[in-house]
Amino acid sequence: MTVDLAAVADNWRALARRAPGAACGAVVKADAYGLGAAEVGRALSRAGCRTFFVATPAEGAALRQALAAAPAEILVFDGDVEDDAARYDGHRLTPVLGTLDALARWSRHARAHGGRRAALMLDTGMTRLGLDPPDAAAVAAEPDRLAGIELAFVMSHLACADTPHHPLNAAQKAAFDAMRARLPAAPASFANSAGILLGAGFHYDLLRPGAALYGLSVVSGRPNPMQRVVRLQARILQARIVDSKTPVGYGADRLIAAGSTLATIAMGYADGLPRALGDCGSGRIGGTPVPLVGRVSMDLATLDVTGIEPGLVRPGCVVDLIDDEHDADALAAEAGTIGYEILARIGGRVRRIHRGGAGG
Numbered sequence: 001m002t003v004d005l006a007a008v009a010d011n012w013r014a015l016a017r018r019a020p021g022a023a024c025g026a027v028v029k030a031d032a033y034g035l036g037a038a039e040v041g042r043a044l045s046r047a048g049c050r051t052f053f054v055a056t057p058a059e060g061a062a063l064r065q066a067l068a069a070a071p072a073e074i075l076v077f078d079g080d081v082e083d084d085a086a087r088y089d090g091h092r093l094t095p096v097l098g099t100l101d102a103l104a105r106w107s108r109h110a111r112a113h114g115g116r117r118a119a120l121m122l123d124t125g126m127t128r129l130g131l132d133p134p135d136a137a138a139v140a141a142e143p144d145r146l147a148g149i150e151l152a153f154v155m156s157h158l159a160c161a162d163t164p165h166h167p168l169n170a171a172q173k174a175a176f177d178a179m180r181a182r183l184p185a186a187p188a189s190f191a192n193s194a195g196i197l198l199g200a201g202f203h204y205d206l207l208r209p210g211a212a213l214y215g216l217s218v219v220s221g222r223p224n225p226m227q228r229v230v231r232l233q234a235r236i237l238q239a240r241i242v243d244s245k246t247p248v249g250y251g252a253d254r255l256i257a258a259g260s261t262l263a264t265i266a267m268g269y270a271d272g273l274p275r276a277l278g279d280c281g282s283g284r285i286g287g288t289p290v291p292l293v294g295r296v297s298m299d300l301a302t303l304d305v306t307g308i309e310p311g312l313v314r315p316g317c318v319v320d321l322i323d324d325e326h327d328a329d330a331l332a333a334e335a336g337t338i339g340y341e342i343l344a345r346i347g348g349r350v351r352r353i354h355r356g357g358a359g360g
Protein backbone atom coordinates (compact mmCIF):
# COMPACT_ATOMS: atom_id res chain seq x y z
CA MET A 1 0.00 0.00 0.00
CA THR A 2 1.47 3.31 -1.07
CA VAL A 3 0.12 6.43 0.65
CA ASP A 4 0.74 9.80 -1.01
CA LEU A 5 1.10 12.19 1.94
CA ALA A 6 1.50 15.21 -0.34
CA ALA A 7 -1.94 14.41 -1.77
CA VAL A 8 -3.39 14.15 1.76
CA ALA A 9 -1.97 17.59 2.58
CA ASP A 10 -3.28 19.01 -0.74
CA ASN A 11 -6.73 17.59 0.00
CA TRP A 12 -6.64 19.16 3.47
CA ARG A 13 -5.73 22.58 2.01
CA ALA A 14 -8.44 22.24 -0.65
CA LEU A 15 -11.10 21.53 2.01
CA ALA A 16 -9.84 24.40 4.18
CA ARG A 17 -10.14 26.78 1.19
CA ARG A 18 -13.85 25.92 0.86
CA ALA A 19 -14.48 27.34 4.33
CA PRO A 20 -12.28 30.41 4.77
CA GLY A 21 -14.02 31.39 8.01
CA ALA A 22 -13.46 28.06 9.73
CA ALA A 23 -10.46 26.17 11.02
CA CYS A 24 -9.84 22.80 9.40
CA GLY A 25 -9.17 19.82 11.64
CA ALA A 26 -8.54 16.22 10.60
CA VAL A 27 -10.14 12.93 11.63
CA VAL A 28 -7.41 10.29 11.93
CA LYS A 29 -9.34 7.58 13.81
CA ALA A 30 -8.82 3.90 12.94
CA ASP A 31 -5.17 4.58 12.05
CA ALA A 32 -6.21 7.38 9.66
CA TYR A 33 -8.68 5.06 7.92
CA GLY A 34 -5.93 2.46 7.59
CA LEU A 35 -3.35 4.80 6.04
CA GLY A 36 -1.15 5.28 9.13
CA ALA A 37 -2.17 7.89 11.73
CA ALA A 38 1.41 8.76 12.72
CA GLU A 39 2.55 9.58 9.18
CA VAL A 40 -0.73 11.25 8.17
CA GLY A 41 -0.80 13.21 11.44
CA ARG A 42 2.75 14.50 10.96
CA ALA A 43 2.09 15.47 7.32
CA LEU A 44 -1.06 17.38 8.27
CA SER A 45 0.64 19.01 11.22
CA ARG A 46 3.33 20.31 8.84
CA ALA A 47 0.56 21.59 6.56
CA GLY A 48 -0.85 23.60 9.47
CA CYS A 49 -3.52 21.36 11.00
CA ARG A 50 -3.87 21.96 14.74
CA THR A 51 -6.91 19.84 15.70
CA PHE A 52 -7.02 16.06 15.37
CA PHE A 53 -9.79 13.60 16.17
CA VAL A 54 -9.35 9.94 17.11
CA ALA A 55 -11.85 7.35 18.32
CA THR A 56 -10.16 5.97 21.44
CA PRO A 57 -7.73 7.14 24.14
CA ALA A 58 -5.17 4.55 22.94
CA GLU A 59 -5.26 6.08 19.46
CA GLY A 60 -4.86 9.49 21.05
CA ALA A 61 -1.85 8.42 23.08
CA ALA A 62 -0.14 6.97 19.98
CA LEU A 63 -0.85 10.11 17.97
CA ARG A 64 0.50 12.37 20.73
CA GLN A 65 3.72 10.37 20.69
CA ALA A 66 3.94 10.65 16.88
CA LEU A 67 3.35 14.40 16.92
CA ALA A 68 5.80 14.90 19.81
CA ALA A 69 6.12 18.62 20.48
CA ALA A 70 4.00 19.82 17.52
CA PRO A 71 1.17 22.11 18.61
CA ALA A 72 -1.97 20.01 18.38
CA GLU A 73 -5.16 19.44 20.29
CA ILE A 74 -6.14 15.75 20.12
CA LEU A 75 -9.81 15.01 20.76
CA VAL A 76 -11.19 11.58 21.55
CA PHE A 77 -14.69 10.91 20.17
CA ASP A 78 -15.23 7.99 22.53
CA GLY A 79 -14.55 10.35 25.39
CA ASP A 80 -15.84 8.77 28.55
CA VAL A 81 -13.05 9.08 31.08
CA GLU A 82 -14.34 6.56 33.61
CA ASP A 83 -11.02 4.84 34.37
CA ASP A 84 -8.87 6.84 32.05
CA ALA A 85 -8.43 10.36 33.39
CA ALA A 86 -4.72 9.82 33.99
CA ARG A 87 -4.22 8.76 30.38
CA TYR A 88 -6.11 11.83 29.15
CA ASP A 89 -3.90 14.02 31.30
CA GLY A 90 -0.67 12.17 30.53
CA HIS A 91 -1.07 12.56 26.76
CA ARG A 92 -2.94 15.88 26.85
CA LEU A 93 -6.08 14.41 25.28
CA THR A 94 -9.38 16.28 25.19
CA PRO A 95 -12.50 14.13 25.60
CA VAL A 96 -15.62 14.58 23.52
CA LEU A 97 -18.38 14.14 26.13
CA GLY A 98 -21.70 12.73 25.05
CA THR A 99 -23.58 11.74 28.21
CA LEU A 100 -24.47 13.55 31.42
CA ASP A 101 -22.54 10.90 33.39
CA ALA A 102 -19.40 11.42 31.34
CA LEU A 103 -19.79 15.17 31.79
CA ALA A 104 -20.15 14.76 35.57
CA ARG A 105 -17.01 12.61 35.75
CA TRP A 106 -14.89 15.00 33.71
CA SER A 107 -16.21 18.00 35.63
CA ARG A 108 -15.26 16.33 38.92
CA HIS A 109 -11.78 15.59 37.55
CA ALA A 110 -11.44 19.10 36.14
CA ARG A 111 -12.43 20.77 39.42
CA ALA A 112 -9.92 18.64 41.32
CA HIS A 113 -7.07 19.54 38.93
CA GLY A 114 -7.46 23.22 38.17
CA GLY A 115 -9.66 22.97 35.06
CA ARG A 116 -9.72 20.92 31.87
CA ARG A 117 -10.91 21.30 28.29
CA ALA A 118 -13.66 19.18 26.70
CA ALA A 119 -15.95 19.16 23.69
CA LEU A 120 -19.65 18.42 23.99
CA MET A 121 -21.31 16.14 21.44
CA LEU A 122 -24.97 16.91 20.79
CA ASP A 123 -27.24 14.35 19.17
CA THR A 124 -29.29 16.26 16.63
CA GLY A 125 -30.85 13.37 14.74
CA MET A 126 -28.29 10.64 14.14
CA THR A 127 -29.29 8.79 17.34
CA ARG A 128 -25.84 7.42 17.95
CA LEU A 129 -23.72 9.42 20.42
CA GLY A 130 -24.30 12.67 22.22
CA LEU A 131 -26.53 14.64 24.56
CA ASP A 132 -30.10 14.58 23.32
CA PRO A 133 -32.31 17.68 23.68
CA PRO A 134 -33.48 16.84 27.25
CA ASP A 135 -29.84 16.25 28.31
CA ALA A 136 -28.79 19.54 26.74
CA ALA A 137 -31.70 21.26 28.47
CA ALA A 138 -30.47 19.82 31.79
CA VAL A 139 -27.03 21.35 31.16
CA ALA A 140 -28.61 24.66 30.16
CA ALA A 141 -30.73 24.69 33.33
CA GLU A 142 -27.77 23.80 35.56
CA PRO A 143 -24.63 25.31 34.06
CA ASP A 144 -22.75 24.05 37.15
CA ARG A 145 -22.65 20.71 35.40
CA LEU A 146 -19.87 22.32 33.34
CA ALA A 147 -17.91 23.50 36.38
CA GLY A 148 -14.17 23.33 35.82
CA ILE A 149 -14.61 22.67 32.10
CA GLU A 150 -13.45 25.00 29.37
CA LEU A 151 -15.63 24.18 26.35
CA ALA A 152 -13.30 23.65 23.39
CA PHE A 153 -16.41 23.49 21.22
CA VAL A 154 -19.88 22.09 20.91
CA MET A 155 -20.34 19.63 18.08
CA SER A 156 -22.78 17.38 16.30
CA HIS A 157 -22.60 14.90 13.42
CA LEU A 158 -24.65 14.69 10.22
CA ALA A 159 -26.34 11.43 9.29
CA CYS A 160 -27.10 12.19 5.61
CA ALA A 161 -24.54 14.74 4.44
CA ASP A 162 -23.65 12.44 1.52
CA THR A 163 -27.15 13.11 0.15
CA PRO A 164 -27.20 16.91 -0.24
CA HIS A 165 -30.97 17.27 -0.59
CA HIS A 166 -31.88 14.97 2.27
CA PRO A 167 -34.29 16.86 4.58
CA LEU A 168 -32.45 15.59 7.68
CA ASN A 169 -29.50 17.92 6.90
CA ALA A 170 -31.55 21.08 7.43
CA ALA A 171 -33.44 19.49 10.34
CA GLN A 172 -30.18 18.60 12.12
CA LYS A 173 -28.80 22.10 11.54
CA ALA A 174 -31.95 23.65 13.05
CA ALA A 175 -31.73 21.29 16.04
CA PHE A 176 -28.02 22.09 16.47
CA ASP A 177 -28.67 25.84 16.45
CA ALA A 178 -31.55 25.50 18.91
CA MET A 179 -29.52 23.40 21.35
CA ARG A 180 -26.43 25.60 21.07
CA ALA A 181 -28.45 28.72 21.74
CA ARG A 182 -29.31 27.46 25.23
CA LEU A 183 -25.79 26.36 26.17
CA PRO A 184 -22.89 28.60 27.23
CA ALA A 185 -21.27 30.25 24.21
CA ALA A 186 -18.58 28.07 22.58
CA PRO A 187 -17.17 27.53 19.10
CA ALA A 188 -19.11 24.99 17.02
CA SER A 189 -18.13 22.03 14.84
CA PHE A 190 -20.66 20.31 12.59
CA ALA A 191 -19.25 19.29 9.20
CA ASN A 192 -17.55 16.03 8.28
CA SER A 193 -16.19 15.76 4.71
CA ALA A 194 -19.58 15.68 3.02
CA GLY A 195 -20.90 18.35 5.37
CA ILE A 196 -18.17 20.74 4.13
CA LEU A 197 -19.53 20.31 0.60
CA LEU A 198 -23.05 21.25 1.79
CA GLY A 199 -21.94 24.88 1.89
CA ALA A 200 -21.19 27.75 4.22
CA GLY A 201 -24.26 27.26 6.43
CA PHE A 202 -22.76 24.00 7.63
CA HIS A 203 -19.19 25.15 8.25
CA TYR A 204 -19.35 26.86 11.67
CA ASP A 205 -15.94 27.24 13.38
CA LEU A 206 -14.15 23.93 12.92
CA LEU A 207 -14.33 21.35 10.11
CA ARG A 208 -13.90 17.63 10.81
CA PRO A 209 -13.03 15.93 7.51
CA GLY A 210 -11.80 12.36 7.37
CA ALA A 211 -12.64 10.46 4.18
CA ALA A 212 -12.09 13.34 1.74
CA LEU A 213 -8.55 13.78 3.05
CA TYR A 214 -7.85 10.21 2.00
CA GLY A 215 -9.25 10.68 -1.51
CA LEU A 216 -12.56 8.90 -0.95
CA SER A 217 -15.79 9.91 -2.62
CA VAL A 218 -18.10 11.43 -0.03
CA VAL A 219 -21.14 12.58 -2.03
CA SER A 220 -23.11 9.90 -3.84
CA GLY A 221 -23.60 10.32 -7.55
CA ARG A 222 -21.12 13.16 -8.08
CA PRO A 223 -17.59 13.14 -9.52
CA ASN A 224 -15.00 12.95 -6.75
CA PRO A 225 -13.01 16.21 -6.67
CA MET A 226 -10.31 14.98 -4.26
CA GLN A 227 -6.85 13.73 -5.20
CA ARG A 228 -6.42 9.99 -4.91
CA VAL A 229 -4.07 9.00 -2.11
CA VAL A 230 -3.84 5.20 -2.00
CA ARG A 231 -2.35 2.59 -4.29
CA LEU A 232 -2.75 -1.04 -3.20
CA GLN A 233 -0.65 -3.68 -4.94
CA ALA A 234 -0.31 -7.43 -4.48
CA ARG A 235 2.52 -9.65 -5.61
CA ILE A 236 1.96 -12.55 -7.99
CA LEU A 237 3.14 -15.79 -6.39
CA GLN A 238 2.38 -18.16 -9.23
CA ALA A 239 1.02 -18.03 -12.77
CA ARG A 240 -0.17 -20.93 -14.93
CA ILE A 241 -1.88 -21.70 -18.19
CA VAL A 242 -4.69 -24.20 -17.62
CA ASP A 243 -4.68 -26.87 -20.31
CA SER A 244 -8.23 -28.16 -19.80
CA LYS A 245 -11.44 -26.79 -18.37
CA THR A 246 -10.78 -26.70 -14.62
CA PRO A 247 -12.23 -25.35 -11.38
CA VAL A 248 -10.35 -22.73 -9.36
CA GLY A 249 -10.25 -22.16 -5.61
CA TYR A 250 -12.37 -23.31 -2.65
CA GLY A 251 -15.66 -24.89 -3.50
CA ALA A 252 -14.51 -25.61 -7.05
CA ASP A 253 -17.59 -23.80 -8.27
CA ARG A 254 -15.94 -21.57 -10.84
CA LEU A 255 -14.81 -23.33 -14.04
CA ILE A 256 -12.02 -21.81 -16.08
CA ALA A 257 -11.81 -22.38 -19.85
CA ALA A 258 -8.88 -24.34 -21.25
CA GLY A 259 -6.11 -22.07 -22.44
CA SER A 260 -6.74 -19.37 -19.81
CA THR A 261 -3.87 -17.89 -17.84
CA LEU A 262 -4.37 -17.60 -14.08
CA ALA A 263 -2.26 -15.66 -11.59
CA THR A 264 -2.41 -16.16 -7.82
CA ILE A 265 -1.65 -13.12 -5.64
CA ALA A 266 -0.46 -12.90 -2.05
CA MET A 267 -3.50 -11.07 -0.72
CA GLY A 268 -6.72 -12.40 0.76
CA TYR A 269 -9.49 -11.49 3.12
CA ALA A 270 -7.09 -11.45 6.09
CA ASP A 271 -5.45 -8.51 4.31
CA GLY A 272 -8.76 -6.74 3.81
CA LEU A 273 -9.53 -7.95 0.30
CA PRO A 274 -13.25 -8.63 0.84
CA ARG A 275 -14.38 -12.20 0.35
CA ALA A 276 -17.43 -10.68 -1.35
CA LEU A 277 -15.14 -9.88 -4.32
CA GLY A 278 -15.01 -13.57 -5.31
CA ASP A 279 -15.91 -13.83 -9.01
CA CYS A 280 -16.96 -10.17 -9.18
CA GLY A 281 -13.98 -7.98 -8.27
CA SER A 282 -11.08 -6.85 -10.39
CA GLY A 283 -7.55 -5.61 -10.35
CA ARG A 284 -5.38 -4.08 -13.06
CA ILE A 285 -2.09 -5.05 -14.64
CA GLY A 286 -0.32 -2.33 -16.58
CA GLY A 287 -3.64 -0.48 -16.70
CA THR A 288 -5.64 -3.42 -18.13
CA PRO A 289 -8.49 -4.73 -15.95
CA VAL A 290 -8.20 -8.37 -14.86
CA PRO A 291 -11.10 -10.16 -13.09
CA LEU A 292 -10.82 -12.02 -9.79
CA VAL A 293 -11.96 -15.61 -10.39
CA GLY A 294 -13.10 -18.15 -7.81
CA ARG A 295 -13.36 -17.41 -4.13
CA VAL A 296 -11.03 -15.06 -2.26
CA SER A 297 -9.08 -17.11 0.31
CA MET A 298 -7.62 -15.91 3.60
CA ASP A 299 -4.16 -15.16 2.18
CA LEU A 300 -4.61 -15.61 -1.58
CA ALA A 301 -6.78 -14.68 -4.51
CA THR A 302 -6.69 -15.68 -8.17
CA LEU A 303 -7.08 -13.51 -11.26
CA ASP A 304 -7.75 -14.41 -14.87
CA VAL A 305 -4.88 -12.70 -16.68
CA THR A 306 -5.48 -14.25 -20.10
CA GLY A 307 -4.18 -11.96 -22.82
CA ILE A 308 -1.85 -9.97 -20.56
CA GLU A 309 1.74 -9.83 -21.81
CA PRO A 310 3.57 -12.81 -20.20
CA GLY A 311 6.35 -10.56 -18.88
CA LEU A 312 3.81 -8.79 -16.63
CA VAL A 313 2.36 -11.90 -14.99
CA ARG A 314 5.46 -13.70 -13.81
CA PRO A 315 5.96 -14.45 -10.09
CA GLY A 316 7.13 -11.24 -8.42
CA CYS A 317 5.15 -8.97 -10.76
CA VAL A 318 2.41 -6.90 -9.13
CA VAL A 319 -1.32 -6.45 -9.63
CA ASP A 320 -2.98 -3.15 -8.71
CA LEU A 321 -6.09 -3.66 -6.60
CA ILE A 322 -6.49 0.08 -5.93
CA ASP A 323 -5.04 2.78 -8.18
CA ASP A 324 -6.14 6.16 -9.50
CA GLU A 325 -8.47 4.74 -12.18
CA HIS A 326 -9.81 1.81 -10.14
CA ASP A 327 -9.90 3.54 -6.77
CA ALA A 328 -11.01 2.38 -3.31
CA ASP A 329 -14.59 3.38 -4.12
CA ALA A 330 -14.54 1.33 -7.34
CA LEU A 331 -13.24 -1.74 -5.51
CA ALA A 332 -15.86 -1.11 -2.81
CA ALA A 333 -18.65 -0.98 -5.37
CA GLU A 334 -17.58 -4.40 -6.68
CA ALA A 335 -17.77 -5.76 -3.12
CA GLY A 336 -21.04 -4.07 -2.22
CA THR A 337 -19.51 -1.78 0.39
CA ILE A 338 -18.05 1.73 0.68
CA GLY A 339 -14.50 2.99 0.21
CA TYR A 340 -14.30 3.84 3.93
CA GLU A 341 -14.65 0.16 4.83
CA ILE A 342 -12.15 -0.97 2.19
CA LEU A 343 -9.42 1.37 3.48
CA ALA A 344 -10.13 0.89 7.19
CA ARG A 345 -9.89 -2.90 6.86
CA ILE A 346 -6.63 -3.18 4.94
CA GLY A 347 -4.75 -5.54 7.21
CA GLY A 348 -1.65 -5.30 9.32
CA ARG A 349 0.35 -7.61 7.03
CA VAL A 350 0.15 -5.07 4.20
CA ARG A 351 3.28 -2.92 4.19
CA ARG A 352 2.53 0.82 4.17
CA ILE A 353 4.92 2.95 2.12
CA HIS A 354 4.53 6.68 2.72
CA ARG A 355 5.63 9.09 0.01
CA GLY A 356 5.68 12.87 -0.25
CA GLY A 357 5.90 13.44 3.49
CA ALA A 358 8.95 15.64 3.83
CA GLY A 359 7.75 18.56 1.70
CA GLY A 360 4.40 18.40 3.49
Ligand SMILES: *Cc1c(COP(=O)(O)O)cnc(C)c1O
Pocket (backbone or CB within 6 Å): 027, 029, 077, 157, 191, 192, 193, 194, 208, 209, 210, 211, 212, 218
Ligand atom coordinates in the same frame (compact mmCIF):
# COMPACT_ATOMS: atom_id res chain seq x y z
C1 LIG B 1 -15.66 9.72 11.41
C2 LIG B 1 -16.22 11.04 11.84
C3 LIG B 1 -15.97 12.21 11.09
C4 LIG B 1 -15.31 12.18 9.73
O1 LIG B 1 -16.26 11.77 8.76
P1 LIG B 1 -15.88 11.68 7.21
O2 LIG B 1 -17.15 11.31 6.55
O3 LIG B 1 -14.84 10.60 7.09
O4 LIG B 1 -15.36 13.01 6.80
C5 LIG B 1 -16.40 13.42 11.62
N1 LIG B 1 -17.05 13.47 12.80
C6 LIG B 1 -17.34 12.37 13.52
C7 LIG B 1 -18.08 12.50 14.80
C8 LIG B 1 -16.94 11.11 13.07
O5 LIG B 1 -17.24 10.02 13.77
